[in-house]
Amino acid sequence: MTSCKNSADLTEIINLKAIQALPKATEHFISDIHGEFEAFDHLKRSCSGIISIKIAELFSGELTQKEQNILCFTIYYPEEFIENKTYSSDQWKVLLNRLVKVTRHVSSKYTRSKVRKALPEEYAYIMEELLYQYDQDSNKQAYYDAIFQSIIDLDLASHFAVSLARVIQQFVVDHLHILGDIYDRGSHPDSIIDALMEVPSMDLQLGNHDIIWIGAYSGSLALLAIALRISLRYGHIRLLEEGYGIDLSRLAKFADKYYEDNPAFHPRGIDKNSIRPDKFLSITKMHQAISIIQFKLEGQIIDRRPDFKMDDRKQLHIMNEDYSQITIDGQTYPIENGCFQLVDPEKPYELTLGEELLILDLANQLQHSKRFKKHIDFLMSLGQLYTLNNGNLLFHGCMPCLPNGDFMPVTFQGKSYRGRSLMDFYDQAIHEAYNHPEITDDHATDLVWYIWCGEGSTLFGKKTMKTFERYFIPDKTTHKEPQNPYYEFRNHEDFCVKLLQEFGLDESGYIVNGHTPVKALKGERPIKAHGKCLVIDGGLSRAYQKETGLAGYTLIDNSNEVYLVAHHPFTSRANAIKNLQEELPQQEIVFKRATRKMVGQTDIGHQLSQQINDLLEK
Ligand SMILES: O=P(O)(O)OC[C@H]1O[C@](O)(COP(=O)(O)O)[C@@H](O)[C@@H]1O
Numbered sequence: 001m002t003s004c005k006n007s008a009d010l011t012e013i014i015n016l017k018a019i020q021a022l023p024k025a026t027e028h029f030i031s032d033i034h035g036e037f038e039a040f041d042h043l044k045r046s047c048s049g050i051i052s053i054k055i056a057e058l059f060s061g062e063l064t065q066k067e068q069n070i071l072c073f074t075i076y077y078p079e080e081f082i083e084n085k086t087y088s089s090d091q092w093k094v095l096l097n098r099l100v101k102v103t104r105h106v107s108s109k110y111t112r113s114k115v116r117k118a119l120p121e122e123y124a125y126i127m128e129e130l131l132y133q134y135d136q137d138s139n140k141q142a143y144y145d146a147i148f149q150s151i152i153d154l155d156l157a158s159h160f161a162v163s164l165a166r167v168i169q170q171f172v173v174d175h176l177h178i179l180g181d182i183y184d185r186g187s188h189p190d191s192i193i194d195a196l197m198e199v200p201s202m203d204l205q206l207g208n209h210d211i212i213w214i215g216a217y218s219g220s221l222a223l224l225a226i227a228l229r230i231s232l233r234y235g236h237i238r239l240l241e242e243g244y245g246i247d248l249s250r251l252a253k254f255a256d257k258y259y260e261d262n263p264a265f266h267p268r269g270i271d272k273n274s275i276r277p278d279k280f281l282s283i284t285k286m287h288q289a290i291s292i293i294q295f296k297l298e299g300q301i302i303d304r305r306p307d308f309k310m311d312d313r314k315q316l317h318i319m320n321e322d323y324s325q326i327t328i329d330g331q332t333y334p335i336e337n338g339c340f341q342l343v344d345p346e347k348p349y350e351l352t353l354g355e356e357l358l359i360l361d362l363a364n365q366l367q368h369s370k371r372f373k374k375h376i377d378f379l380m381s382l383g384q385l386y387t388l389n390n391g392n393l394l395f396h397g398c399m400p401c402l403p404n405g406d407f408m409p410v411t412f413q414g415k416s417y418r419g420r421s422l423m424d425f426y427d428q429a430i431h432e433a434y435n436h437p438e439i440t441d442d443h444a445t446d447l448v449w450y451i452w453c454g455e456g457s458t459l460f461g462k463k464t465m466k467t468f469e470r471y472f473i474p475d476k477t478t479h480k481e482p483q484n485p486y487y488e489f490r491n492h493e494d495f496c497v498k499l500l501q502e503f504g505l506d507e508s509g510y511i512v513n514g515h516t517p518v519k520a521l522k523g524e525r526p527i528k529a530h531g532k533c534l535v536i537d538g539g540l541s542r543a544y545q546k547e548t549g550l551a552g553y554t555l556i557d558n559s560n561e562v563y564l565v566a567h568h569p570f571t572s573r574a575n576a577i578k579n580l581q582e583e584l585p586q587q588e589i590v591f592k593r594a595t596r597k598m599v600g601q602t603d604i605g606h607q608l609s610q611q612i613n614d615l616l617e618k
């Protein structure tokens with residue numbers, strides 16, 4: 001069959017087969033970033049500790065721990081440690097030698113062509129010499145020194161060193177998986193998205209908090225109100241004002257006119273002394289105004305969408321006359337911190353004219369924010385509700401189940417969906433809503449809201465969301481949001497295999513979820529069902545670290561093993577750099593492979609096989 005191939009095809013076939021025989025590249029999984037840009041950025045730059053492991057492998061015995069830490073940080077933060085430094089020629093030589101040594105080590109898994117493409121073109125020849133003409137016995141040290149000397153003499157040392165640091169970061173992890181919830185609770189989701197836009201190879205599972213912002217862009221006024229409410233709840237108006245250029249002054253003025261101070265609406269996690277008292281009060285008032293708008297708009301959706309079956313999520317019409325009590329399931333509870341002055345008992349779910357103008361103006365502003373659109377376009381171009389990758393199933397939240405473990409059927413407009421078809425159906429609705437941002441109340445746009453908080457959502461995973469109760473009813477028994485039975489079933493191997501099979505995968509794969517903070521303090525384990533299900537939300541979100549006792553898990557899948565890394569709380573980039581904070585992350589092995597996994601056994605390897613077959617059949 002191959003007899004009459006031309007030489008270009010033959011070379012390509014040899015090349016593709018050679019790639020298949022390389023070890024599989026390393027994958028890095030991060031979830032629930034929740035606006036914590038600096039903590040996320042550190043995980044990304046340090047590759048969850050892999051760089052420090054590689055440095056220890058290469059330099060133990062040769063460098064002290066402190067020197068190793070400095071080298072690590074030089075690679076993580078070349079902007080601080082390399083750029084604009086006035087090192088002596090000898091110091092540059094030492095640094096360049098070390099960086100080349102690390103680059104050689106971490107690039108050995110890749111083809112020359114891939115390494116060449118990752119570096120600025122002008123260094124291609126030099127890199128070939130430094131990486132591939134390397135001589136273990138250092139007979140060539142003088143030759144390398146001469147190369148380094150020329151780089152230094154040409155004033156290129158800093159640029160070359162920064163390029164090496166970046167290439168090391170890029171090669172240590174070949175592919176990044178983000179498991180969702182970039183937005184909310186932390187202050188800088190916009191910077192996270194900017195950073196993700198630069199990642200050469202990644203996939204993204206959307207989280208319920210990302211859906212809020214996608215829906216807000218796509219015309220859902222209720223989701224817009226929710227996005228604003230959560231921003232105000234955590235006091236992060238920077239994102240809206242500076243990040244997306246939204247003018248909140250009309251909202252502030254409106255809120256000032258109708259609302260008072262109210263402890264239930266004080267921004268969370270903000271030190272009162274770190275913010276001007278008038279700003280604090282203004283946020284508290286806007287927070288109330290927008291929450292009431294949210295409850296009204298949600299009531300409207302529930303009324304026009306009986307198939308969502310969410311009547312019990314309307315509370316504005318079941319309070320008593322002076323809004324001091326509410327009766328739920330026959331039980332009456334007192335209301336505290338009520339702020340229902342704009343709720344008309346005759347038509348409780350109708351916006352006042354002022355509220356309507358306000359929310360329409362905010363929608364218009366947000367939809368016309370160029371940077372916001374760019375971010376949502378990015379999320380929509382890459383984001384999915386699930387990804388199948390190398391035999392594994394990745395999704396943020398939940399596969400809704402019935403108490404008997406069957407996938408829960410959910411019916412919309414007379415059609416029922418469950419399992420994979422439910423996720424595909426939601427995916428379509430999200431795209432439809434996004435393609436028509438000018439439509440605010442069609443079924444698809446309302447579905448995006450349902451995906452945020454409905455019982456049958458694959459992102460929410462709870463029976464109901466108790467936002468109203470959590471603001472206004474002191475009795476905490478009303479705050480419970482029971483989890484879907486999925487969270488019990490995913491502890492069992494047979495269930496996980498059934499779920500993998502639903503997506504056409506077999507029992508050799510594993511499931512990765514984010515979404516539910518693993519409460520390590522209470523003894524909860526991130527590895528479930530004997531390694532068939534891995535939950536990596538350990539709480540990058542500061543607000544949740546009290547509960548988890550950690551600052552998040554990440555997952556690494558390399559050619560030899562799969563392991564989780566538990567991270568300690570990250571204070572700030574400046575602090576980490578100042579203290580060269582480099583605690584070796586705690587690793588927990590999920591499994592070790594009996595034999596090293598090669599590219600040929602991965603999805604990319606299968607695509608290469610297809611290309612080889614095509615060439616052979618040409
Ligand atoms: O603690 P907060 O920020 O008020 O958020 C609580 C709300 O967030 C949710 O937990 C959903 O967000 P998560 O995806 O982060 O769990 C709701 O179920 C709950 O009502």
Ligand SMILES: [Mn+2]
Pocket residue numbers: 181207208209396397459514515516
């Ligand atoms: Mn979530």
